Amino acid sequence: xxxxxxxxxxxxxxxxxxxxxxxxxxxxxxxxxxxxxxxxxxxxxxxxxxxxxxxxxxxxxxxxxxxxxxxxxxxxxxxxxxxxxxxxxxxxxxxxxxxxx
DNA sequence: TAGATGACTCACA
DNA sequence: ATGTGAGCCATCT
Numbered sequence: 810x811x812x813x814x815x816x817x818x819x820x821x822x823x824x825x826x827x828x829x830x831x832x833x834x835x836x837x838x839x840x841x842x843x844x845x846x847x848x849x850x851x852x853x854x855x856x857x858x859x860x861x862x863x864x865x866x867x868x869x870x871x872x873x874x875x876x877x878x879x880x881x882x883x884x885x886x887x888x889x890x891x892x893x894x895x896x897x898x899x900x901x902x903x904x905x906x907x908x909x910x
Numbered sequence: 911t912a913g914a915t916g917a918c919t920c921a922c923a
Numbered sequence: 924a925t926g927t928g929a930g931c932c933a934t935c936t
């Protein structure tokens with residue numbers, strides 16, 4: 810586990826229940842918004858959805874990940890709704906559920 | 911060591 | 924609204 814991953818995952822854990830965060834958001838919190846790609850890599854590299862709420866991570870438009878490792882969008886959607894996040898057609902309202910630091 | 915890849919984002923046509 | 928290209932970074936080949 811690299812320092813980068815550790816940092817990204819830590820930030821992920823700070824997202825409160827019922828909220829979601831964007832790749833860019835995490836990247837920004839790490840210093841540079843342009844790190845969004847690297848953030849994606851970290852999540853992709855994290856197959857353990859039980860330990861980290863990677864389902865809370867959506868893209869800049871609130872769209873769910875198209876390559877969610879578990880059950881695809883369906884599973885991610887399920888988890889988000891179970892968390893209290895309203896998901897419309899695999900998309901969430903960031904102005905409502907997006908977590909800003 | 912250099913080049914390619916990606917769960918991204920933004921700008922522009 | 925859709926498509927293309929560029930930028931930036933950590934990993935993987």
